[in-house]
Amino acid sequence: MGWISQVVAVTALNIRTIRQRLGSSAVAVVGIAGVVIVFIAVLSIGEGFRKVLIDTAYPDTALVLRAGADTEMTSGLSGDEAKVAVEGAGIRRGPNGPIASPELLVIADVPKRSTGTPANVPLRGVQPQAFEARPELSIVEGRRFEPGRNELIVGRAAMREFELQPGMSVRWGEHTWAIVGVFEADGAAAESEIWADARVLQPAYRRGNSFQSVRAKLESVDSFDKFKDALTTDPRLKVTVVRESDYYAEQSTVLHSIVRTIGYGIAVLMGIGAVFGAINTMYSAVAARTREIATLRALGFGASAVMVSVLVEAILLSLIGGILGGALAYAAFDGFTTATMNWQSFSQVAFAFAVTPALLIQGIVSAATMGLLGGLFPAIRAARLPIVTALREL
Amino acid sequence: MKYLHLVWRNLLRRKIRTTFTLLSIFVAFVLFGVLVGIRSAFTLGVELAGADRLVLLHRIGFMMFVPESYGSRMRSVQGVSDVTHSTWFGAYYQTPTSFFANMAVEPEPFLKMYPEYIVPEDQKKAWFDDRTGAIVGKPTAERFGWKIGDRVPLISPIFNRPDGTPWTFTIRGIYTAEKKGVDDTQFFFNRQYLSETFRGVSFIEGNVGWFIIRVNDPANADQIAQRIDGLFANSANETKTATEAQFVQNFAKQIGDIGSIVTAITGAVLFTILLVAGNTMAQSIRERIGELAVLKTLGFTDGKVLGLVLLESIFIAVLGGGAGLLVGWLLVSAGDPTGGFLPAFYYPPRQLVVGAVIVLGLGVAAGILPGLKANRLRIVDALRRN
Numbered sequence: 001m002g003w004i005s006q007v008v009a010v011t012a013l014n015i016r017t018i019r020q021r022l023g024s025s026a027v028a029v030v031g032i033a034g035v036v037i038v039f040i041a042v043l044s045i046g047e048g049f050r051k052v053l054i055d056t057a058y059p060d061t062a063l064v065l066r067a068g069a070d071t072e073m074t075s076g077l078s079g080d081e082a083k084v085a086v087e088g089a090g091i092r093r094g095p096n097g098p099i100a101s102p103e104l105l106v107i108a109d110v111p112k113r114s115t116g117t118p119a120n121v122p123l124r125g126v127q128p129q130a131f132e133a134r135p136e137l138s139i140v141e142g143r144r145f146e147p148g149r150n151e152l153i154v155g156r157a158a159m160r161e162f163e164l165q166p167g168m169s170v171r172w173g174e175h176t177w178a179i180v181g182v183f184e185a186d187g188a189a190a191e192s193e194i195w196a197d198a199r200v201l202q203p204a205y206r207r208g209n210s211f212q213s214v215r216a217k218l219e220s221v222d223s224f225d226k227f228k229d230a231l232t233t234d235p236r237l238k239v240t241v242v243r244e245s246d247y248y249a250e251q252s253t254v255l256h257s258i259v260r261t262i263g264y265g266i267a268v269l270m271g272i273g274a275v276f277g278a279i280n281t282m283y284s285a286v287a288a289r290t291r292e293i294a295t296l297r298a299l300g301f302g303a304s305a306v307m308v309s310v311l312v313e314a315i316l317l318s319l320i321g322g323i324l325g326g327a328l329a330y331a332a333f334d335g336f337t338t339a340t341m342n343w344q345s346f347s348q349v350a351f352a353f354a355v356t357p358a359l360l361i362q363g364i365v366s367a368a369t370m371g372l373l374g375g376l377f378p379a380i381r382a383a384r385l386p387i388v389t390a391l392r393e394l
Numbered sequence: 395m396k397y398l399h400l401v402w403r404n405l406l407r408r409k410i411r412t413t414f415t416l417l418s419i420f421v422a423f424v425l426f427g428v429l430v431g432i433r434s435a436f437t438l439g440v441e442l443a444g445a446d447r448l449v450l451l452h453r454i455g456f457m458m459f460v461p462e463s464y465g466s467r468m469r470s471v472q473g474v475s476d477v478t479h480s481t482w483f484g485a486y487y488q489t490p491t492s493f494f495a496n497m498a499v500e501p502e503p504f505l506k507m508y509p510e511y512i513v514p515e516d517q518k519k520a521w522f523d524d525r526t527g528a529i530v531g532k533p534t535a536e537r538f539g540w541k542i543g544d545r546v547p548l549i550s551p552i553f554n555r556p557d558g559t560p561w562t563f564t565i566r567g568i569y570t571a572e573k574k575g576v577d578d579t580q581f582f583f584n585r586q587y588l589s590e591t592f593r594g595v596s597f598i599e600g601n602v603g604w605f606i607i608r609v610n611d612p613a614n615a616d617q618i619a620q621r622i623d624g625l626f627a628n629s630a631n632e633t634k635t636a637t638e639a640q641f642v643q644n645f646a647k648q649i650g651d652i653g654s655i656v657t658a659i660t661g662a663v664l665f666t667i668l669l670v671a672g673n674t675m676a677q678s679i680r681e682r683i684g685e686l687a688v689l690k691t692l693g694f695t696d697g698k699v700l701g702l703v704l705l706e707s708i709f710i711a712v713l714g715g716g717a718g719l720l721v722g723w724l725l726v727s728a729g730d731p732t733g734g735f736l737p738a739f740y741y742p743p744r745q746l747v748v749g750a751v752i753v754l755g756l757g758v759a760a761g762i763l764p765g766l767k768a769n770r771l772r773i774v775d776a777l778r779r780n
Contacts, residue, residue, distance in 0.1 A: 027670050034663040041659050045652055066551065070490035073457070074551035107455045117647040120455060173454045173632065205454070238558075253491070258732050259652075262432060265731060266660055269428065273421035273667050280414040280674070340650040343493075343735060346456070348648065 006301050010309035013292070014285075015316070021285055028281035028314075029321040031274040032370055036325025036363040038270060040355055041333045042263035043362075046256045048354040049340070053248040056188035060221045061133065061244040064088075064214040064231060069240060070250070072105045072213045073345040077239070079209035084236050085216070086129075090227035092217045094132050100216035101129040104198050106205045107347055108172050110162040112339065119339070121162055122193045122347040123152075125201030125211075133215045134185060142166045142181030147197050150204075153181040155191035157350035161339040164194065175204045189248065192339065192350040215244070254343040271370055278374025282314050286382045293382055294390035307383035314375025315368055322367025329363070330355045401706045408678065412710070415674050419714030419756070420721070422667045423749060427722020429660055430745040435730070436653025438646045439575040439738030443639040445612040447507070448619050450605040453632035456482075459601030460631060467625055468607055473618045475610050478503035481585065481603035485550035485561065487538055493735070494534050496548065496581035497603070498588045501527075507606050510572040517542065517567030525586045529567035531578035533729070540565050553598070555591060563587075574727070575740035607635070668756055671714075675707050675760035679768075686768040687776030700765040707761030708754065715753030719746060 018025050064085045069075035077085070082102035091098040104125030109118040124130075128147075131137060145151035154164045159182055164170070169178045177196065185191050202209065218224055228241040242250075286293070293306055334355040342349045405412050434441075450468070452458035460479075468477050481498040501522050505511060513521070513529055521527045530540060540546055547560035555561060563583050571578035585602075592598040609618050619635035626633045636644070646653075686699050694702075726741040768776070 027673070030666060031670060034666050038659050038663050042656055045655070066554070068490075068549050068554070069551035070486075071551075074484050107457050109455050112647065112650075114651065115647045117644045119648050174630075205458070250491075254493070254735055258735055261732050262656060266425065266428060266656075269421060269425050270660075270663060270667075273418050273425070276414045276417045276421065277667075277670060280411060280418075283410050283414075338650050338652070338655075340652055341648040 003302065003305060006305035007308045007312070010296060010301060010305055011312045013296075014289075014309055014313045017289070018313075018317075021281075021288060024281045024284050025317055028274075028278045028317050028374070029324065031277040032318045032321030032367050033325035033328065035267060035270045035274045035370065036322050036367050037329045037332075039263060039267035039366065040326060040329035040359050040363045041353070042259060042266065043359055044329070044333050044353040044355045046259035046263070047356050047359060048351045049255050049259070049349070050252050051354050052187060052192075052349060052351040053189055053252040054245065056136075056186050057245040057248040059224075059243050059245045060218045062216045062218055062224055062227055063242050063244055063247050064216065065212070065240045065242070067238040067240050071345045072103075073107075073347065075212045077102070077211045077214065079211065081237055081239070082211045082214055084234060085214040085231060085239065088216065088227050088234075089230040090218055090223035092219050096129070096132070098216070099129060099132045100214055101126060101133040102198070102211040102214045103127075103130060104201050104205075104207060104210075105212045106201065106207075108170075108194060110158075110164060110170070110194075112162055114161070114338075119162060120341065120347045121158060122345075123201070124190075124193050124195050125198030126195055127198050130195075130215070133217050134188075134190065136188065137183055137185040137190065139181050140184050142179075145180055145195070145197055148200065149197070150175055150177045150200055151180045151196070152177045153183050153195050154179055155193050155195075155350075156182055156184050157187075157191040157337075157339070158194055158348075160337060161192070161348070161350045173204065189251075189349055192348055251342060251344050255340065258343075267366070271366065275370050275373045278314060278318065278370060279377060281317070282310060282375050282378035283381070285313070286310060286378045289382075290385060290390045293385055294387045297385070297387045298391065303383040307379040310379035310382045311372065311375045314379070315371040318367045318371025318374065319364065321371075322364040325367065326355075326360045326363045330360065397702055397705065401702065401709060404682070404706055405710070411674065411678065415671055416710060416714040418667055418671045418674075419711060420718040422664055422671065423715045423718025423753065424722040424725065425660065425664055425667075425718075426749050426752070427719065427726050427741060429657055429664070430722075430741055430749075431726040431739045432653060432736075433657050434575060434742055435736035435739040436646060436649060436656075437738070438642050438649075439577070439740070440639055440642045440646060441742065442510075442573065442575050442738075443637070443642050444508075444510075444608075445637070445639065446609050446615070447638040448607040448609060448615060448622075448635050449638055449641040450607060450622060450633050450635040452604075453634045456604065458631075459597070460604060460633060462600055462602050464626065464631075464633070465605060468605065468622055471618060471621050471625070473610050473614050474607055474622075476503070476507060476608035477605060478507050479585075479602040479605045480504070481588065482552070483548075483550050483583070483588075484552045485548035487546065487548055490551075492538075494537075494579055494581060495577070496583070498585040499582045500585050501529075501582075504582065507608060510576050511569045511578075512572055513567045513569045521566035521584070524564055524566050525584055525590065526562065526564055527566035528563040528581060528583035529569050530565060530581045532568055532570050534579045534581060535565070535568045540568075542566065542568060553588065553592075561587070561591075575738050575742065577737040579737050606638075612637075668752075672756055672760040675710055676764050679703055679707070679761065679764040683764070683768050683771065683776055687771065687773045690773050691777075696769045700762075700769055703765035703768065704758065704761040708757030711753050711757030711760065715749070715756065719749045719753065722749075 065075035086100035106123050107120045108123040110121040112119045333353045336353040339348050339350040483496045485496050544565045549560045589599050615637050622635045730736045730739040
């Protein structure tokens, strides 16, 4: 009899008898499923956050900030600097001239829907070019704000997370604003923002004629260096130029690393716990079948076939746990929307948890690993059972 | 205590099962510690906020400046005992990613306002006397290898020096925190340096980030906050004053439910681990009901048998859980695992008590059901079961 067919035969026997050990097998499955749920759920926070910030940023869009600034929040450009920057080489040209948008970014206190407590919602002052620089943006409700008036449009995610509604008016400082529209932008970070006319926002936040960034659509992905060189060598400017995609990748690092540290930390700890559970289960599985295993060995089944079959059983159980955990995590957390503070700019970003296929695979692979670790020692014990004494048992 | 030996022999009967039950409980309580740490990290250590301190910000938000001249007007409000201010500087050392909080403060009033920062007397004096002096928390000093007397260049994207050179500070003191969980990663420097550099630029010279106000009686804190805001109502710069605890809480709420989601799911799994471990413990007692009947035959009273059973399950819980709590505490006390982003990652001692209660609860819960069952059984029935 071939070794493979021995393994298959013993494994099949093991699996058929699982029903008699349902309790302890279920314990192992549940333990591993729990680990996988936590692992996937925690990491899906980081993935969701990345999705908003990275997947929706464009490599052919460049952001001009003041030299040394790492966020729009800490940047500042005078009106003259902005004027020079929008004329830089390498910027795509549209019907109304270069597609480059000087923007102002401040923070507005808006109550969060979930808690009612104030949150720092980004409030962006823009001019008509901003809509050209973001072709993905579209108004889905109401209309755009009218230049020169105290009107706002809000991102779809901002409307969902914060107390903002079209038709509502809000008061910040001495000014009252009317919300006139809602916009969408392919799920990008901009959807967490509120937009207003920069010319109205500047005096309201006492910014004179200053901006914080210039967002420029480039002729192509490759004209970035041309644009960057033109601006950084211009003696009238002291600026940093970054690709939008790199800028947002940088913005997501803190939260992502926190979530990863926590996610992996908890998962490893819980994984150890689950492995202990699996070891207990498999030891009792081997103990319950001492006589059967000895009988098989007496019939001529090899020690390694017995060992492998125990391992296969452990891995199968853990795979069931892994798939169960993955499915539950997907059902419970994928698309769960929330908002958090972006540590780098202290302003809110709304996002949805994203249970990605890669995370699911990672979860299931780690489940299998736990099964392997949990089954190893019991499998060795099964293989080493002295046939004669084992047969005499019970 | 003479029964301890009996309990011990029972535990050794199935060594592997006992070992792994112990280990599962151990891991569960290590995890409990980590959860406690995460929870306090995401609530930003709100329980450490000074009850008698208020924070005053510009009504529009933290990014707007407040006129420095407001300070003297606040001082005149009844019930206010102390006022100082602070300004977010947002600087970095060498690379923009090397995040640490740095603020321009008035050295002497600042340390009086925050007695939780401990600075040796001589270093304190040196800081007060140095216009470009700064103090920094121990973890941050160690992170960048700074020592007292070092001159450190920082670049602030918010406050660019007019000549474009970096700001150079002299480290005059390295402070420690009075209690665990107090953020000791921050860098504070003499506000004079900032004001003098921007002499004549009224936007910077005459403005500060926020005020910190001490009140005589925390019970009146909300009232005083309202009175202060009333002073500046309808001015060009309206203010918003709240207790430090409210301020921290609101800030923590901005981070949102991430912390609570992580704690909730992990808590649920923790509960499952304990349920499974408890079930295994109960199982090992159920298996021995026949033996318990023998004990009763030998004259052990119901109470004594129950006591024995409980002793055994509590023994396992305390051994595994106690070790887990201890290791969890050591692990969390080692500090923030993210390198500076969660400074309030610590183990509030109150939570150790909560952990100990759960440990005992686990022991009692696992033992009491099979124990009571053994009590109810008539000896003959129990003996006949085998």
